[in-house]
Amino acid sequence: MTATGPLRTGDPRTEQLVDHYRDLAAPRWEQVADKDFAAQWQAMADLGVLRLAEPSDETPGPVTRALATIEGIGLAGVDPGLCYALASQLFGMQFPLRAALSPDAWRAVADVQDGGVLLCHALTERKGGSDPLSMATRARREGGGWVLDGAKTFITAAPVADRAIIFARTAEGRSPFALSAFLFPLDLPGVSRGETFDKTALPTVPMGELLFDGVRLPAGALIGEEGSGLAVMASTTAWERSVILGYALGPMHRTLARTVDWACGREHFGRPMGASHQVAARVSDMALALHRSRVQLYAMAARLDAGTPARQLAAEAALTKISVSEDYVRLTEHATALSGVRAFLTDSELTADLAGPMAALTYAGPNDLLRVGIARQLGLPVEN
Ligand SMILES: Cc1cc2nc3c(=O)[nH]c(=O)nc-3n(C[C@H](O)[C@H](O)[C@H](O)COP(=O)(O)OP(=O)(O)OC[C@H]3O[C@@H](n4cnc5c(N)ncnc54)[C@H](O)[C@@H]3O)c2cc1C
Structure with a gap:
């Protein structure tokens, strides 16, 4: 993971949390990688991945902590689908429910944090x-x-x-x-x-x-x-759009790191592939996509931790969701191009997953529709 070192320059306490969950999840994942979805879910829940920190003045706050946790398990190599599902429950359901329900009603369903109830x-x-x-x-x-x-x-x-x-x-x-x-x-x-x-x-x-x-x-x-269904939906979707793509950060780090290793080791035209300026530019664009995504996701987490109601963040949430999902696609495209034929082999170290990032253009609100909504908020007379 050394290749992504320069991109890990956020708040040191948050970076420590990312590392902590990476180190906690890596050996656990090895034990459950060939188990079914429920067993993998429970294994991650047992590490505390679904546990919401209590709101307090401490930093990092609960949303930032949850985001760091999800990034950490992704960095450990936990299956991106599982990371997506965990992030979806955390950010699109648990946080909005805790905000919307009375304390008693939330306590009645808070067992979802233990992993046994999905x-x-x-x-x-x-x-x-x-x-x-x-x-x-x-x-x-x-x-x-x-x-x-x-x-x-x-x-x-x-x-x-x-x-x-x-x-x-x-x-x-x-x-x-x-x-x-x-x-x-x-x-x-x-x-x-x-x-x-x-x-x-x-x-x-x-x-x-x-x-x-x-x-x-x-x-x-x-x-x-x-x-009030549309209002509830506005809240769950704003939460989701703000931070769900945190699940992509781990896979983006890993894809960048393995592409750098490949470009350094592969010989072309009598020199390492990474000595080509065009290759270097693609790698830099990958880093740019990851950096931009990370900064935006943690900024959204900080706004939510500061107590800003999710519904007030609808426009920023949509912008963040569009930007990170499209950067995830772009980063994967660069990696695919640089991996050559190995991107298309099912058992290669460089196998590309293009469908996973592409799906992010659709779920949590199709990007095309989110763009329409943003333009409407800017004053254009445009409806869906
Ligand atoms: C991996 C994944 C997980 C999902 N999980 C859930 C889930 O847990 N719960 C849930 O409820 N749903 C879930 N969905 C469904 C998702 O929310 C829907 O796919 C999404 O709302 C789009 O609906 P649709 O697929 O029917 O596309 P359609 O509504 O048919 O739209 C298709 C495309 O047409 C274009 N389009 C349509 N109308 C307009 C317009 N007015 N302006 C501009 N463009 C337009 C857009 O490009 C849009 O993407 C999931 C989807 C995926 C891919």
Whole structure:
């Protein structure tokens, strides 16, 4: 990892945390690398990866600590799919739930930090990915609670999750108050698992469908108020867009390091490949992508640690998500070009994973749509 040394110049306490989790995770990962997703998840949870630090005035704060933890396990070589899934639960679910729920309600679900209970975030439907207000899943009031019908598709961890945050229509039309958010266990009568999906990107993380047929939810399953679903979604997605791509930092460091080693060792035209200025420029561009991503992600974590409500960070969160995901793709493209044929061999040290970074252009809000939203906030008369 020496190649990325010059890029590790952040706050020393944060850098120490990154190293601590790298060193903790590396031997544990060796023991579980060939185990199933649940065993790997539990192994990382046992290291404390999902445990949220209490909010305090201490630095680094809880979000920065969590980001450093995720970067550290990625640096240790933990599978990027697992890092993605852990980051998704931490940043897109645990932190926003802790902020949104009463202290008692949070305590009731805080066992998710121990790893034995998995969460999923179920928004997407087959007919409406980018457009939440087109959703067909409905919840209607009945007997003091709710009855839920519909389906959520392409949901990370759905085949193995124990609880879900679900968004459903509680009023007709495209009003901003037409949706509500619910949190409930997935062993309730009427819940079933539908299709599962094999992915080319992050293939180790299960993805699937959840079906709801007259599921009776208690009144307490509602997150916030009836009609506040879009507001809850604004919070979970702003959290996610701010820091989820922290999971990419470890793989980016590792890809850069192995590309530098390769460029130093490979001989071309009677000299090391790395003596070519064009090769050097690509390596520098990789470093630039990683540096830019790191600075932005830790800046977002610091804003969240400072107590800025995630919804107020929507524009910066979108900019960060676009920038880091596109830098992750760009860095991987440079590495692929410099690796030659070995990038395309399945059992090479230089095998390229292009699909994983490319998927980041789509999840947590497709970049094209995020760009539209940013332009709208700048004053352009543009709608999705
Ligand atoms: C790895 C991965 C994990 C995921 N995990 C989850 C999860 O846990 N929970 C969940 O709810 N969902 C999840 N998703 C689904 C994801 O949120 C959706 O894929 C995303 O919202 C886009 O929806 P869609 O795929 O239906 O694309 P579509 O809505 O069909 O859009 C396709 C593309 O069309 C373009 N486009 C469409 N409309 C516009 C417009 N108005 N302006 C500009 N461009 C436009 C964009 O380029 C967009 O990417 C995951 C996806 C991936 C890839």
